Amino acid sequence: MTQNQEGRAQHAPEMAGMAALGESGFTVARSEFQAVGIDLADGLRLLSTGAFDMATIQVGSVAKDDPFLEGIDLIGVSTNMTDLKAAVDAYRDVFNARLGEKFGVQAAAIWPFGPQVFLCNAEMSSLADLDGLKVRSFTASMSTLLENLGATPVTLSFPEVYPALQRGVASCGVTSPTSSNTGKWPEVTTHLYPLSVSGSIQSHMVNLEWLNGLSDAERAAFETAMSDMETALWELAINTNDTAQSCSTGGECPEGGLYTSYDMTLVPVTDDDKAKVAEISVSAVLPEWAAKCEASYPGCKAIWNETVGATRGLSLE
Known part of the structure; x- marks a missing residue:
């Protein structure tokens, strides 16, 4: 296995x-x-x-x-x-x-x-701040979303992300709060935007x-x-x-547990950004996927x- x-x-x-x-x-x-x-x-x-x-x-x-x-x-x-x-x-x-x-x-x-959210080593207050940044992606539809947000998708496997964020090869990554905390991403990122785009x-x-x-x-x-x-x-x-996110962003974090305590900035999710993801999904992600799927x-x-x-x-x- x-x-x-x-x-x-x-x-x-x-x-x-x-x-x-x-x-x-x-x-x-x-x-x-x-x-x-x-x-x-x-x-x-x-x-x-x-x-x-x-x-x-x-x-x-x-x-x-x-x-x-x-x-x-x-x-x-x-x-x-x-x-x-x-x-x-x-x-x-x-x-x-x-x-x-x-x-x-x-x-x-x-x-x-778990919910796939954004972690960045750059200032971030909304999805608009991804414009011009290189962002880790690992699926085709995620790359479509990022491109429609003005970002450049960088396809990286999980072990490659930490050094990429550390060296500036990527400015942000997408993964779950649990995976990011146990993978020590908060050591090389500063802002967590808990807008989930998939699971x-x-x-x-x-x-x-x-x-x-x-x-x-x-x-x-x-x-x-x-x-x-x-x-x-x-x-x-x-x-x-939720526990992993709290640990990563300076909140309550059980001692001796699975997660490590960090002090990232937790960025409030806006309704406009939720609507933006939904709109891009319908207008770009789904049609692009459907065309590729029908072809094969x-x-x-x-x-x-x-x-x-x-x-x-x-x-x-």
């Missing part, structure tokens, strides 16, 4: 899930993508070939192989965890059908890192040939462990990001309209 270094806070629920698999007779050998010299964007293809039986995949990072996958969490569509959970549940079956058809893979657990959907994906080779009892045990882990990871994303998977717009679109009250023409 390979995993993403970004999810340090998610370590405990994942370890509990792996322990449950161990108790059911599975042997799990874990490695980080970076430790074995693998690009996160190649994770799905390596899983498809059988190089790994299971991998933790950042869905937006592998969507270059199939834009349809990013439809589960497009920028500006589901900006809180309640809306995102509804969108994921609506898309789950078609998401897995496409994964199985094209890659021979299935999503055993689908979960978010950064992750998935524990498995090779279908491996999965179908399990006995009925083994498969039932595997699916139970993955379901319990998914539930715990959603609860973590919903319940801990005819009919995908209709599928999205019937699933995520219907859940979020949106429709692609």
Whole structure:
């Protein structure tokens, strides 16, 4: 199994899930993508070939192989965890059908890192201040949003962001309060703008040939462990990001806990900026994604309209 270094806070629920698999007779050998010299964007293809039986995949990072996958969490569509959970549940079956058809893979657990917000090492009072800045991005639709805000997207994996912010290669980054705090971003940033633009959907994906080779009892045990882990990871994303944000911005921070106390400036979110993200999502993000998706998977717009679109009250023409 390979995993993403970004999810340090998610370590405990994942370890509990792996322990449950161990108790059911599975042997799990874990490695980080970076430790074995693998690009996160190649994770799905390596899983498809059988190089790994299971991998933790950042869905937006592998969507270059199939834009349809990013439809589960497009920028500006589901900006809180309640809306995102509804969108994921609506898309789950078609998401897995496409994964199985094209890659021979299935999503055993689908979960978010949490609200994706802005951290900058420059003065910031609103999204207008991103104009002209280089900002870390990790999905195609996030890059579309940033470009429409006048920023220059810089595609960086999570381990590359800290030195990029430190050296001025990027002025801002987008990630969750939890990931940024455990990744020590507040050491190299000064302002946190908690305007959520997505949830950064992750998935524990498995090779279908491996999965179908399990006995009925083994498969039932595997699916139970993955379901319990998914539930715990959603609860973590919903319940801990406020604590992480408080710790990063000089607020109350439990001693001896997961998070480190910092003194960043917490920038109040404006209604105008919320409306701006929603407008860019409808006018630019969704049409651009739909064109790419239809080119590789005819009919995908209709599928999205019937699933995520219907859940979020949106429709692609």
